[in-house]
Amino acid sequence: MFDTLSENLxxxxxxxxRRGALSEAQVxxxxxxxxxxxxxxxxxxxxxxxxxxxxxPLAVGSNVLKSVTPxxxxxxxxxxxxxxxxxxxxxxKFDAVPPVVMMMVGLQGSGxxxxxxxxxxxxxxxxxxxxxxxxxxTQRPAAMQxxxxxxxxxxxxxxxxxxxxxxxxxxxxxxxAGKLGGFDVVMLDTAGRxxxxxxxxxxxxxxxxAAAPTETLLVADSLTGQEAVNIAAQFAARVTLSGILLxxxxxxxxxxxxxxxxYVTGVPIKFLGVGEAIxxxxxxxxxxxxxxxxxxxxxxxxxxxxxxxxxxxxxxxxAARMKKGQFTLDDMAAQLKQMQAMGGMSGVLGMLPxxxxxxxxxxxxxxxxxxxxxxxxxxxxIVSSMTRGxxxxxxxxxxxxKRRVAGxxxxxxxxxxxxxxxxxxxxxxxxxxxxxxxxxxxxxLTGSMGGNMGANMEGGSMPxxxxxxxxNLPDLxxxxxxxxxxxLKGLGLPNSGPKKK
Numbered sequence: 469m470f471d472t473l474s475e476n477l478x479x480x481x482x483x484x485x486r487r488g489a490l491s492e493a494q495v496x497x498x499x500x501x502x503x504x505x506x507x508x509x510x511x512x513x514x515x516x517x518x519x520x521x522x523x524x525p526l527a528v529g530s531n532v533l534k535s536v537t538p539x540x541x542x543x544x545x546x547x548x549x550x551x552x553x554x555x556x557x558x559x560x561k562f563d564a565v566p567p568v569v570m571m572m573v574g575l576q577g578s579g580x581x582x583x584x585x586x587x588x589x590x591x592x593x594x595x596x597x598x599x600x601x602x603x604x605x606t607q608r609p610a611a612m613q614x615x616x617x618x619x620x621x622x623x624x625x626x627x628x629x630x631x632x633x634x635x636x637x638x639x640x641x642x643x644x645a646g647k648l649g650g651f652d653v654v655m656l657d658t659a660g661r662x663x664x665x666x667x668x669x670x671x672x673x674x675x676x677x678a679a680a681p682t683e684t685l686l687v688a689d690s691l692t693g694q695e696a697v698n699i700a701a702q703f704a705a706r707v708t709l710s711g712i713l714l715x716x717x718x719x720x721x722x723x724x725x726x727x728x729x730x731y732v733t734g735v736p737i738k739f740l741g742v743g744e745a746i747x748x749x750x751x752x753x754x755x756x757x758x759x760x761x762x763x764x765x766x767x768x769x770x771x772x773x774x775x776x777x778x779x780x781x782x783x784x785x786x787a788a789r790m791k792k793g794q795f796t797l798d799d800m801a802a803q804l805k806q807m808q809a810m811g812g813m814s815g816v817l818g819m820l821p822x823x824x825x826x827x828x829x830x831x832x833x834x835x836x837x838x839x840x841x842x843x844x845x846x847x848x849x850i851v852s853s854m855t856r857g858x859x860x861x862x863x864x865x866x867x868x869x870k871r872r873v874a875g876x877x878x879x880x881x882x883x884x885x886x887x888x889x890x891x892x893x894x895x896x897x898x899x900x901x902x903x904x905x906x907x908x909x910x911x912x913l914t915g916s917m918g919g920n921m922g923a924n925m926e927g928g929s930m931p932x933x934x935x936x937x938x939x940n941l942p943d944l945x946x947x948x949x950x951x952x953x954x955x956l957k958g959l960g961l962p963n964s965g966p967k968k969k
Contacts, residue, residue: 473724474761476505477546485539495528495542502546510724512697515553515731523549547758553727554754558711558736562595564682567646567654571679572713573672573703574687576660579715581611583687583741584657585618586749587713590739592624597652602627602642604635604675605659615657622746625649635659635671639679656681664702672707683710685738688725690714696725697732704733711738714752718742726757795895797859797887801851803894804844849877850887862888 480501484490499520506516523545526532532541562568570587574580581603588599601619603626605611612629619626627642639656646654658675661668676684686703688696703709712729717740730736737752851859853876858864865873870884877884 473505473509476508477502477761480505481539481543484542485537490532490538490542492528495532496524498542499524499527506724506727509727510694512694512724512728512732515728518731519549519553522552550727550758550761551754553731554752554757555730555736557751557753558738559751560591560595560738561682561710562597562652567600567643567651568683569643569646569654569656569679569681570683570685571656571658571676571681571707572685572687573658573707573709574660575664575689575699576608576662578660578687578689579741580660580687581605581614581618581657582744582746583713583715583739583749584615584655585622585624586741586746587685587739588619588624588653588655589622589746590749591653592622598650599624599653599655600627600642600646600649600651601625601655601657602638602645603629603657604638604642605657606633606635606638607659607661611657611659618746625651636674636678639675643679664699669702669706672703676707684708685710686712686733686735688712688714688729689716690725691716692725694724694728697728700729700733704735709733709735711736713737713739713741715741717750718748795891797851797854797862797891800891800894801848804847846877846879846883847887847890850874850879850884853877862891 480498484494484498502523503516503520506519507513511519526545527542532538532545560570572580572584572587584601588601591597592599601615601624603612603615616626616629618624627638627645630638630641633641635658642654642656645651656675656679658672659668684707686700686709688700690696692699700709700712712733712735714726714729714737717726726737740750740752742748742750850873853873854865854869858869858873865884865888867881870881874881874884
């Protein structure tokens, strides 16, 4: 969501850090460029003005201009201001007498119903609370049925549908059912409109009065840009918002809504919807998001995602074989599935510091290697069509075997050759990465960067990441020769896990 803003700010900060000593005029010039970058990212003008006014006195102060690393000091100041703009983390409140009522509001098409299901699943699994979902949307056809289907998919109970009942009456019935059924949380999925008209606002106010929600979350589509900020302001004027849930945060929008909405509404962003799947919901963390915007990555989030999706037992078996110099086609298929579960190559790279990869150029080159679900299925079919001996020893694959596998998987011999070539390259890559494969790569990244990053930030300076010469990078887009090995050698990735203290 913040790719464009991150690239623009990254180029500004690159010029600052290369200059060494800075004059006040140079800092003012950089602030002007930062202002332009924020406006281009759809950040609201009042927010940009407030942000620059907060940064300017600190950035042009004597402590920065006389610093040994003034460019990095400016980045640190901007980072702190971004975190301040985004606000402190704000968890959901469960301290009311059960059932805690949570009301979801927003315009039609913002993703309220899906987000209600996602949040209910999150609360059930993370907070271990018993949740009841109720649809108050009597306007949109099949809206109530949609929530019922989500309830069946997630195993979360939904309020039975009674035809002809008004939204306020449904809310009262849901709260009563929550009390009688021993539910911890009752979630109200309200109706929306294509615009924030008076009829919608009056309905939301009436529901709020009847249900007395502990949490009223505004569901807003992050791709609507500046309009999302206007919508937030309209809802905040009529109901007591407690937080914001931004949907489609994985899209290619410019991200300005996330930076503006807290400022305009005065309430925190609590969750980000990062995909269509029912489990694609993340807690909003201002510090991590600010780090990602400024190209510092989110190593902690990357390791957490790896821990959530990684099969430890399977990883250990692969590690044991790799220790003996073995890396089969089955191992390759498992590693590709693991990468895809973590968001694909582009998802992983988005959480790594830009400096580790030599800047945006390298990230784009690597992201080009990402593959979609159909490509993964095609590769899985090819591997499954091989015999156990062929999967363990790809050197057995002669011309006749390749034709047989291509026929059995519904692909071509060229597709089979691509899979075999990828296996050879990944085998070389895994040897360079050490005994633990992808799991060890994550451990190495955490050991080499995660611990130092927090300490450096607390000390008031930016972490010094290993960097590559962007003019001397292997052409990974062609995947030829020893490109993966050369790339990993250039990164200086560890051959084993984190060093023991």
